[in-house]
Amino acid sequence: MAGNSFGQLFRITTFGESHGPALGVVIDGCPPGIVLDEELIRRDLRRRRPGASQAVSQRKETDDAEILAGTFEGRTTGTPLMMLIRNNDAKPGDYAEIKDRFRPGHADYSYWKKYGIRDHRGSGRASARETAARVAAGAVARMVLREIAGAEVFGCVASIGELAFALDDVAAAGDDPYFCPQAGQRDAIEAHIAALRKDGDSCGAVVHVEARGVPAGLGEPVFDRLDADIAKALMSINAVKAVEVGAGTAAAAARGSAHGDEMTGLGEFRSNNAGGVLGGISTGQDVVARMTLKPTSSITTPKDSVDVEGKPVKVATKGRHDPCVGLRAPPIAEAMLALTLADHLLRHRGQTGRA
Structure with missing residues (x-):
């Protein structure tokens, strides 16, 4: 199965399935001598993991990353860095009823048509559980950005369903259980999610992500544009259907006299x-982007579909699912932005000799 690697110089390859024994990632090209902050890896994985609140999937996973290679005495060696995240709470039996059925809005049908075989246990590689490996790798990318350039990455939810939030404190949102940048919204979020659960339904979200302290000069002017690679990175996350950079789609209604960023100095x-x-x-x-995530397709409300023989069926998905995947998406968006920037930072340094 191709397409499991991302990046050129700082390159990751993820592996594993949602209900298999484990997931993991190999990072090739990490510079030697980077101080490996294992607590940062644990922190980011804890922020992404299921079961962290009543509003998200109640699958109970510790998501501890075992570092199997690529470090010595607390620093990276420059050799491939490998991390393994074991699955401790897999329940493949929850998916027995959809073994031969396709969930509307999910990747079941497209995977089956491409490969002729499908891991129906939590969707295998199509599950958002795969992103745990990305978050672990993204934590290492954060260390590279911090040590070489002093850059930091932050993310938050900008909206959940019809609830929209002011971007008052994006940096502090990482410590909020719902990644909300606006104070006093917890009750509204929990009420909204509770209503979705009661209705057997789900909603979408918009996630805002930004990087501060990014040096000028990263990226290439044509096919490997920095914003193009950021768009690819964020679009590669499960359920993402749109990506914007800067003003994004709002630029269509703006005039050039207001949209162009005036300069007051170098x-x-x-x-x-x-x-x-x-x-x-x-x-x-600051590098600023947003991604829009569709509503979770695994819901308990029955919907029309077909089975592998093309016969009409009703599909209602059991198991433990997020009513809004956006509630756990900010750490994933942060990871993918960090991975993109770390890769471009190393490419820029290799081309120009400057960090």
């Missing part, structure tokens, strides 16, 4: 409608 701008990227190359401003 590296100084009055606004950031470009999202920190011009001509595919970072400007030194």
Whole structure:
């Protein structure tokens, strides 16, 4: 199965299935001598893991990453870094009823048509559980960004269903159980999720992610544009159906006199409608992006579909699922942005000799 690797110089390959023995990642190209902060890896995995609150999937996983290779005396060695995350609470029996049925809005049918075989236990590689490996790798990418460039990555939910939030404190949102950047929204979020559960339904979300301290000059001007690679990275996350950089789609209604970010000095701008990227190359401003996630397709409300013989069936999915996948998506978005920036940072350093 191709397509399991991401990046050029800082390159990751993930492996494993939702209800298999384990998931994991191999990072090839991590610079040697980076201080490996295992607590940061644990922190990011805890933020993404299921069962962290009543509003998300109640699957109970510790999500502890076992570092099997690539380190010595607390630092990276420059050789492939391998991490393993064991599945401790898999319940494949929850999916027995959909073994030969296709869930509307899910990857069941497309996987079956492509490979002629399908792991119906939690969707195998199509499950959001795969992203645990990305988050572990993203934590290492954070260490590279921090040590070489002093850059940091933050994410939050900008909306959950019809609930929209002000981006008051994006950096502090990482410590909120729902990644909300606006204070005082917990009751509204919990009431909204409780109503979805009662109705056997789900909703979508918008996740905001940004990187601060990114040096100018990262990215290439044509096919390997920094914003293009960020879009690919975020679009590769399960359930993401749209990605915006900077002002995004709002640019369509803007005038050039207002949209162009005026400069007041070298590296100084009055606004950031470009999202920190011009001509595919970072400007030194904050890199800002958003991704839109569709409603969770695994719901208990019966929907029309067909089985592998094409016969009409009703499909209602049992098991432990997120009513809104966006509630656990900010750490994943942070990881993919960090991985993209770490890769471009190393590529820029290799091409120009400058960090």
